[in-house]
Amino acid sequence: MAPRVLISDALSEAAVAIFKERGVEVDFQPDLGKDKDKLAEIIGQFDGLAIRSATKVTDKILEKATNLKVVGRAGIGVDNVDIPAATAKGVIVMNTPFGNSITTAEHAIALMFALARQIPAADASTQAGKWEKNKFMGVEITAKVLGIIGCGNIGSIVAERGLGLKMRVIAFDPFLTPERALDLGVEKVELDDLLARADFITLHTPLTPQTKNILSAENLAKTKKGVRIINCARGGLVDEEALRKALDSGHVAGAAFDVFVTEPAKENPLFGHPNVVCTPHLGASTTEAQENVALQVAEQMSDYLIRGAISNAVNFPSITAEEAPKLKPFIALADRLGSFAGQVVDTAIKKVTITYEGEVGQLKIKALTASAIAGLLRPLLSDVNVVSAPAVAKERGIIIDEVSRAAADADYESLITLTVETEAGSHSIAGTVFHDGKPRIIAINDIKIDAAVAPAMIYISNEDKPGFIGRFASLLGNAGVNIATFALGRDREGGSAIALVEIDGSVPDNVLSEVKALPGVKKAKLLAF
DSSP, X not given: OOOEEEEOSOOOHHHHHHHHHTTOEEEEOTTGGGOHHHHHHHGGGOSEEEEOSSOOBOHHHHHHOTTOOEEEESSSOOTTBOHHHHHHTTOEEEOOTTTTHHHHHHHHHHHHHHHHHTHHHHHHXXXXXXXXXXXXXXXXXXXXXXXXXXXXXXXXXXXXXXXXXXXXXXXXXXXXXHHHHHHHTOEEOOHXXXXXXXXXXXXOOXXXXXXXXXXXXXXXXXXXXXXXXXXXXXXXXXXXXXXXHHHHHTSEEEEEESOOSSSSOSSOTTTTOTTEEEOSSOTTOSHHHHXXXXXXXXXXXXXXXXXXXXXXXXXXXXXXXXXXXXXXXXXXXXXXXXXXXXXXXXXXXXEEXXXXXXXXXXXXXXXXXXXXXXXXXXXXXXXXXXXXXXXXXXXXTOEEEEEEESOOOTTOSEEXXXXXXXXXXXXXXXXXXXXXXXXXXXXXXTEEEEEEOOSEEEEEEEEOOTTHHHHHHHHHHHTTOEEEEXXXXXXXXXXXXXXXEEEESOOOHHHHXXXXXXXXXXXEEEEEO
């Protein structure tokens, strides 16, 4: 019996043709997603559900989806899908992360031209019969410095277009290797350098805790006077209130935004400023982009339903049902080790070596490696998943090595060690899974420690000196932060020491700053798992 797919949003009819060509029955009801009751009524008849943004795949819908095997989102964002509920049901959730890349990059370039020549304001003035030729003095693009924050898939396309326009292109991206930068023809720089030099700044990074307000009031003050800022990536990357003040003062010459903190954006601090251009999240709004994501999601879903192949899954690696029970705890461990390294490493990653020792080395380590790399990249690339992570790493020039050894340390049946080589040095973290199935960290940079992984933790690297722990604990206690568990390790007396501290709740920024200022502290990071 042929698998059945429901298309509940307005998808290109080319997707229908793809499904039929691949031997999948398809029911095309483009307005059904708006009627959640009707969707819940019929979803149990289908093996696959193809959607865009109008359909909300909630836990209640998934409860009725007794035969559902895969949800395919034509586009990047999967905020309208309950990922945990889908995973619990064994439903694969796929997206199409690369279908909108060219379109979004072109929109950023279009907004840059609109800013440089004041096109929207000049158009409105001219059509009003004013002919204010002397009012709209623009600037040339040629020979200007284009600063790109986030040089991944979309950012690299913008870089190519900028170079074609004879601009000088500089890029800040912790995951951009010097080799990849050379291939692209861009200069890799630190953020402060980019802020000081760029005539135009364009953002192409996802919104994560690390990138939120990356253009804060403090960083906007570091920009070159007369800079123009373009954001076609995510609302929240720029402090909108601070940017309005910088525009009012004249420090920032102009801004062009396609995305906003609150959408739909009915009102916004940037609205009404004469040097601001705004569009209603049009980055992916071209005929070609919509066709691309529709074709891609149809191909991916068909491949999974007919052949069992998984592409761009956001919630599960490519493993069989027989392998899943054995792999599951080690997938969680690999993800936590990668996430730890991704949150601790500050400079560009050149190489990752993952060593599997003991029984874990006999499992499907490709799935474990994908999970580790996804965890490593996720702090700065929120859209990365276990399937796309190896390709994303390769795109950024990161070398990935896997090593398997038959025997582990005598104390452990299985051991996974993740070693990350960066421009600044090497970092390693090792972990295992005990009989309770929970991941544990047992060494950091060859210093032994025994720590369960908790949702919120503080990692500290410091000099081993008397009194440090007391001062640290007092800082947290005075701030009302409760310590749940405390794991310590050191290489030798008076040498290097580490601490992994599980906390309840969050830590105020000023408290973390005070921790970093304690004598002997080399690094202090708030980690989230």
